[in-house]
Amino acid sequence: xxxxxxxxxxxxxxxxxxxxxxxxxxxxxxxxxxxxxxxxxxxxxxxxxxxxxxxxxxxxxxxxxxxxxxxxxxxxxxxxxxxxxxxxxxxxxxxxxxxxxxxxxxxxxxxx
Amino acid sequence: xxxxxxxxxxxxxxxxxxxxxxxxxxxxxxxxxxxxxxxxxxxxxxxxxxxxxxxxxxxxxxxxxxxxxxxxxxxxxxxxxxxxxxxxxxxxxxxxxxxxxxxxxxxxxxx
Numbered sequence: 001x002x003x004x005x006x007x008x009x010x011x012x013x014x015x016x017x018x019x020x021x022x023x024x025x026x027x028x029x030x031x032x033x034x035x036x037x038x039x040x041x042x043x044x045x046x047x048x049x050x051x052x053x054x055x056x057x058x059x060x061x062x063x064x065x066x067x068x069x070x071x072x073x074x075x076x077x078x079x080x081x082x083x084x085x086x087x088x089x090x091x092x093x094x095x096x097x098x099x100x101x102x103x104x105x106x107x108x109x110x111x112x
Numbered sequence: 113x114x115x116x117x118x119x120x121x122x123x124x125x126x127x128x129x130x131x132x133x134x135x136x137x138x139x140x141x142x143x144x145x146x147x148x149x150x151x152x153x154x155x156x157x158x159x160x161x162x163x164x165x166x167x168x169x170x171x172x173x174x175x176x177x178x179x180x181x182x183x184x185x186x187x188x189x190x191x192x193x194x195x196x197x198x199x200x201x202x203x204x205x206x207x208x209x210x211x212x213x214x215x216x217x218x219x220x221x222x223x
Contacts, residue, residue, distance in 0.1 A: 004155075035213075042213050042214060042215055042216070043156070043199075043213040045212065045213075088153070090155050090156070092155075092156075099144065099146050099161070099201070099203045100146070100158055100161060101148075101156075101158060102158060103155030103156045103157065103158075104155050105154065105155050106154075106155050
């Protein structure tokens with residue numbers, strides 16, 4: 001069974017640009033979660049999508065947004081990027097309303 | 113979600129059991145305890161979860177105290193590849209999906 005996949009693996013952007021990160025969940029999983037992990041820090045919850053709807057959001061500004069598609073894949077958009085947005089962005093998926101989350105390898109975003 | 117407290121670091125000899133404690137004294141009756149680990153620069157890996165009874169799978173065992181205020185993750189025969197940061201979380205139901213991963217315990221398995 002294929003795990004959670006994320007693309008791209010690495011992304012380099014300049015300040016003020018926009019970025020789109022993509023995630024494909026495990027087959028049969030309907031929930032997708034996004035996390036930010038800055039260097040040396042813990043995981044910060046960003047967004048939770050389930051059945052195409054945003055169910056919960058962490059303490060991040062509105063320029064962090066996303067969506068979930070009918071096939072349950074998801075994308076995270078970061079607008080007007082700032083230097084402190086440089087981090088590893090992790091996507092996880094789970095079956096309905098469980099916290100047994102399976103993580104992808106992440107996208108390393110660098111903002112210069 | 114209940115606040116969890118873990119020691120910042122622990123060492124374990126290769127081949128010995130690693131016992132990682134977690135305190136969750138504010139946990140409510142229907143909140144599960146979940147354990148994850150993160151090997152350097154990789155995505156976290158789900159290990160195990162439990163509510164009241166002890167649980168075991170191919171990776172680890174989870175011992176939850178009778179009052180549910182604490183738990184211990186046991187890696188029965190630690191290997192060098194088990195060196196990682198281990199997170200204990202109790203996400204609860206009132207903050208659905210908003211799992212809070214703290215600082216975890218950095219386990220170093222030594223030869």
